[in-house]
Amino acid sequence: GAGVSQSPRYKVAKRGQDVALRCDPISGHVSLFWYQQALGQGPEFLTYFQNEAQLDKSGLPSDRFFAERPEGSVSTLKIQRTQQEDSAVYLCASSQREGPNTGELFFGEGSRLTVL
Amino acid sequence: AQSVSQHNHHVILSEAASLELGCNYSYGGTVNLFWYVQYPGQHLQLLLKYFSGDPLVKGIKGFEAEFIKSKFSFNLRKPSVQWSDTAEYFCAVNARGNTGKLIFGQGTTLQVKP
Numbered sequence: 608g609a610g611v612s613q614s615p616r617y618k619v620a621k622r623g624q625d626v627a628l629r630c631d632p633i634s635g636h637v638s639l640f641w642y643q644q645a646l647g648q649g650p651e652f653l654t655y656f657q658n659e660a661q662l663d664k665s666g667l668p669s670d671r672f673f674a675e676r677p678e679g680s681v682s683t684l685k686i687q688r689t690q691q692e693d694s695a696v697y698l699c700a701s702s703q704r705e706g707p708n709t710g711e712l713f714f715g716e717g718s719r720l721t722v723l
Numbered sequence: 724a725q726s727v728s729q730h731n732h733h734v735i736l737s738e739a740a741s742l743e744l745g746c747n748y749s750y751g752g753t754v755n756l757f758w759y760v761q762y763p764g765q766h767l768q769l770l771l772k773y774f775s776g777d778p779l780v781k782g783i784k785g786f787e788a789e790f791i792k793s794k795f796s797f798n799l800r801k802p803s804v805q806w807s808d809t810a811e812y813f814c815a816v817n818a819r820g821n822t823g824k825l826i827f828g829q830g831t832t833l834q835v836k837p
Contacts, residue, residue, distance in 0.1 A: 610766070638823060649727075649813050649827030650767070663824060698767070702823065712825060714759075714767040 609633070611715035613699050619721045620689045628684045628718045632701030640712060641674055641684050642698040650698055656682060689722045696720075725750045727814050729828035736804050737836050744799040744831050746814035756797040757815040757825065758788055767813070773797065784808070806837045 612631040620626050632639050638657055642650035643666075652666040658679035667674070671689075676682040686693055696719045700712040730745035748754065758770040771782025778790040788799045797814060811832050815825040 640824060642827075647829070649729075649815075649829045650825075652824045652826065655824050666824075700767075704823075711757075711769045711772065712767075716766045 611699055611701055611713050613697075613715035613718050615718060616716065617719050617721075619723065621723055622689060622691060624689050624722075625685065625687045626689055626720060628686075628697050628720070630682045630684070630699030630701075630715060632680065632682070632699070633703070633713055634680075636701035636703050636713070638702040638704065638712075639676055639682050640700045640702075641682070642700065643668075644696045644698055644717070646695075653684070653697075686720070689720075691722050694720055694722045725816060725818060725826045727816050727826055727828035729812075729814055729831050731831045732829070733832045733834070735834045735836065738806055739803045740835075742799070742801040742804045742808070742833070744812055744814075744833070746797045746799065746828060747795050748797070748814075748816045748826075749795065750816065750818055752818055754816045754818055756788075756790060757817075758782065758786070758797075758799050759813045759815060759827075760810050761813070762810045770799070770812070804833070804835050806835045809833060809835045 614629045641653040644650045654674045655663040656676040671687045673685045696717040698717045700714045702712050727748045756773040759767045760770045761767045771780050773780045773790045781787045786801050790797050811830050813830045814828040817825050
């Protein structure tokens with residue numbers, strides 16, 4: 608597709624369940640970012656990939672959060688043993704450039720996670 | 724640590740009114756600055772950006788922003804808003820030399836009344 612695609616768009620999980628969120632970046636984009644956006648807040652950085660390498664995971668809130676991008680294209684964000692505070696919209700963004708001047712990020716529509 | 728502060732959380736204007744949304748950041752080094760917009764039901768998209776050069780940058784749909792380094796500010800302006808400008812606006816900054824990750828402000832919801 609032409610844009611960043613995320614699935615599922617909506618996910619309801621019971622507390623303690625594991626979830627996996629998928630991101631298909633724009634073809635050929637080197638950089639991929641995951642963000643978490645709580646209700647009424649701006650997106651908060653989770654992690655960054657340059658191709659398949661995870662260069663920055665400083666924003667992951669706990670070791671229950673894990674992200675991968677094994678072939679440098681599709682990425683998966685996994686949350687283990689979900690908690691209510693994990694409820695948020697998870698945004699994926701990609702960019703054709705890398706490093707400090709990544710420039711414009713192209714965002715997906717997000718995956719809204721609700722943990723009951 | 725870097726942070727971005729947007730002063731207005733919710734702004735209500737009538738069509739044709741002028742708009743200015745405040746944005747301040749805290750970072751002592753060289754930065755790139757962005758404004759993103761999220762229209763209802765849509766994804767975040769870039770409105771404008773500043774990397775270097777002329778501190779007055781123009782973006783899409785008649786928006787502009789001015790970088791004032793001494794004030795650590797990057798305010799967004801539009802002379803005459805339209806109903807279709809109703810959206811949420813996010814200011815963002817990234818520090819040059821890092822991975823390119825953006826730090827976002829908390830956002831400003833703009834409601835334009837027809």
